[in-house]
Amino acid sequence: xxxxxxxxxxxxxxxxxxxxxxxxxxxxxxxxxxxxxxxxxxxxxxxxxxxxxxxxxxxxxxxxxxxxxxxxxxxxxxxxxxxxxxxxxxxxxxxxxxxxxxxxxxxxxxxxxxxxxxxxxxx
Amino acid sequence: xxxxxxxxxxxxxxxxxxxxxxxxxxxxxxxxxxxxxxxxxxxxxxxxxxxxxxxxxxxxxxxxxxxxxxxxxxxxxxxxxxxxxxxxxxxxxxxxxxxxxxxxxxxxxxxxxxxxxxxxxxx
Numbered sequence: 001x002x003x004x005x006x007x008x009x010x011x012x013x014x015x016x017x018x019x020x021x022x023x024x025x026x027x028x029x030x031x032x033x034x035x036x037x038x039x040x041x042x043x044x045x046x047x048x049x050x051x052x053x054x055x056x057x058x059x060x061x062x063x064x065x066x067x068x069x070x071x072x073x074x075x076x077x078x079x080x081x082x083x084x085x086x087x088x089x090x091x092x093x094x095x096x097x098x099x100x101x102x103x104x105x106x107x108x109x110x111x112x113x114x115x116x117x118x119x120x121x122x123x
Numbered sequence: 124x125x126x127x128x129x130x131x132x133x134x135x136x137x138x139x140x141x142x143x144x145x146x147x148x149x150x151x152x153x154x155x156x157x158x159x160x161x162x163x164x165x166x167x168x169x170x171x172x173x174x175x176x177x178x179x180x181x182x183x184x185x186x187x188x189x190x191x192x193x194x195x196x197x198x199x200x201x202x203x204x205x206x207x208x209x210x211x212x213x214x215x216x217x218x219x220x221x222x223x224x225x226x227x228x229x230x231x232x233x234x235x236x237x238x239x240x241x242x243x244x245x246x
Contacts, residue, residue, distance in 0.1 A: 005192045007200040027203050029175045029223060032155065034201065052152045058199075069128045076181075077130040078157065080150050100152060100223060 010036065010058060013122050014096050023099060023107055023119035035099040035119050037107075039091040046111035047086045053101045054080050060095025064088075133159065133181060136245050137219050146222060146230055146242035158222040158242050160230075162214040169234035170209045176224050177203050183218025187211075 008026050013036055017024055020038050027034040039062065055064060056078040064071040064079060065088040071079050081087045108116040131149050136159055140147055143161050150157040162185065178187060179201040187194040187202060188211040194202050204210045231239045 005189060005194050005202070007194055007196045007202045009197075010199045010201070027177065027201060029177045029203050030206075030225070032223075034177070034223075054150065054152045054157070066128065071128050071130055073130045074132075076133045078133070078150060079128070079130040080152050083153075100155075100157075102153070 008034075010098065014038070014058070016122055020094075021107070021115055022117050024122040025119050026122050028103070031103050032100060033103050033105075033119065035101075036096065036122070037099060038094060038096050039089060040094045042090040043088055044108055044111050044113060044115050045086055045088040046109035047084060048081075048101075048105060048109040049084055051102050051105055052080050052083050053105065054078060054099060055089070056098040056100075058096040058098060060091060060093050062095050062097060063090045063092075065090060131157075133221065137161070137181070139245055143217075144230070144238055145240050147245040148242050149245050151226070154226050155223060156226050156228075156242065158224075159219065159245070160222060161217060161219050162212060163217045165213040166211055167231055167234050167236060167238050168209055168211040169232035170207060171204075171224075171228060171232040172207055174225050174228055175203050175206050176228065177201060177222065178212070179221040179223075181219040181221060183214055183216050185218050185220060186213045186215075188213060 013026050023035040023037045025033050057073040057075050062073045136149050146158040146160045180196040185196045
């Protein structure tokens with residue numbers, strides 16, 4: 001631990017990118033990652049068979065569509081999608097979120113396709 | 124997943140308790156927990172030998188004292204204390220934080236003592 005230990009400012013990190021649906025790693029905790037993303041529009045239906053997935057809304061408004069319910073998240077609200085539960089995020093306005101999940105979790109889970117992107121590290 | 128799937132509102136959950144230095148579980152992700160706490164004053168120096176520990180400040184201001192640096196966190200800032208690194212949180216005003224760490228991580232780590240409290244679940 002050096003004297004350069006500095007916190008991660010979420011607003012600052014969010015100002016460093018504008019791409020939508022592209023996860024950016026901002027911190028690592030053991031073998032888990034904290035990631036940020038900006039969303040607008042509808043994603044793809046997918047499932048993570050091996051892990052739960054945590055969404056925390058920072059700004060905007062996120063609907064996590066499930067097959068039997070919609071979960072609407074305002075800023076300061078979080079929701080954990082359990083492993084094996086099919087879901088599809090949709091944001092009608094640009095929305096910034098924090099994600100928490102195991103290293104290497106792919107954004108599209110089992111669905112694959114053109115929206116699949118490996119998370120990049122923001123420094 | 125039932126139709127009662129509802130998000131966790133952090134402001135709402137924080138309004139449900141006033142105790143200081145008492146961690147409250149608000150969500151579980153795999154074998155990790157999301158906890159909230161209210162802090163004021165100085166905690167105890169301690170180390171978590173087996174895990175990193177994530178602090179995210181929601182309101183107030185938190186200083187994480189390390190043996191060779193102080194990390195000051197404002198709202199919307201996070202910091203991960205690596206495993207094995209001795210630290211001591213201090214908050215000069217009442218400060219609300221979100222913690223992310225493995226289930227069962229004790230607040231006082233290896234230090235024990237009268238500040239030790241097992242996290243309770245907030246519903």
